[in-house]
Amino acid sequence: MELTITKSASAFKEKVKEKQLTGLEKQQQEASQREAAALKRSQELMRQFATILRQITQHKWAHPFMHPVDVEGLGLHDYYEIVQKPMDFGTIKSKMEAKDGTGYKNVREIYSDVRLVFKNAMKYNDERHDVHIMAKTLLEKFEEKWLQLLPKVAEEEKRQVEEEAKAELDVKLAQEAVHANMAKELSNELCDVDLQLEKLRQIVIQKCRKMSTEEKKKLGTALTRLSPEDLGKALEIVAENNPGFQPTAQEVDLDIDAQSELTLWRLKVFVQDKLKLAGKCSEAVVCNNINSNENTTKSNSKRRREISDALTKNAIKRNRKLSPNS
8 A cells, every 4th residue: 555655646746747847848839939930020120220221321421430430540539538439330230240149139229329320420520520410411311211110119129028028927827827737636646645545544444453351441541540631632542533522521431342443552552652651650560551461360360450440440530531431
C-alpha cells in the first residue's frame, strides 16, 4: 500500500510538470507570433520613414548635413561647447542599417535624430546664415511629411501597449489556470490517498489480535493513572471511532468491552508511552500490567485482580468519571 501511494504521488508530480510545460510552450508560441507580427508592422513603418528621409536627403540643400561637421578643418573651436550631441544623415543611415543590435528600435528614435541634425545647425549658426536657413527649411518640410506618418506610428504604439498588457494578462490567467488545475488534481490525488489509507486501516484492523478480558482490565487500570491532559487525549482516540462519544463532557462513561480492537490497541500503545514518559510506574509494573502475557501463579494473579479492582473503584475522577466495564 505504501508503494501504491508513492507511485500515485510521483504520477501527480509528472502531471503537474507536463501541464506546466504545455502551458509554457503555448505562451511561448503565442508570444513568438505576436513578436513576428509586431516586427512586420515595425518594418513597414521603417520603410515608409525611409522614403521620407530619402526625399529630404535628396534635396539640393541637404549636402551640408550628410556627413559629420569638419570641426578642425573649418576651425570651429567652440562647436562642441555649443553642440552637445552632434548628428548627421550619414550616422543616421549607418545606424538604420546596423544588424548588431545597436540600430534604432523604432521610427521615433530616427525622427528624433533627424530633428537633431537640423536643430544643431540652427543652434550653432546665426539665423541669417545660409546653413541656418537651409536647416530650418528642410526641418519644416520634414515635419510636414512626418505628420502624415504620425497617425500610423501612434496607432502602432497604442497597439504595442495593448498587446503587452494582454500578454501580461494572458500569462497571469494561464498561471491561475495551471494552479487551479494543480489544486484540482491534488484534491483528487488526496482523495485517492484517503481511500488507500482507509483500505490500509481496514487491513490493520483485520490483523489486530483480539484483546483478552484480562488485558482489557489492565488497560482500564492503566487509563486511570494518566494525567488529566493525557487522559483527555486518550478519550479523543476513543471518540475517533465513536461519533456519539463526548470526550470533553464533565462525566464520561467508557465501556472498554464496546470498543473496537483497533481502538483498544491504539489506547494500549498510547498509555504505555505516556506512563513510561511520566515515570508513573516502574518498568516492571508497565511490562507486567500492560504488555506481559506470561503465566503467573494463581495467587499472584488473584492479588493483581484485587489491586486492579481497587484502583478502578478509587480512581481520581479529575473532572471526569471513567468507568471501564470489563
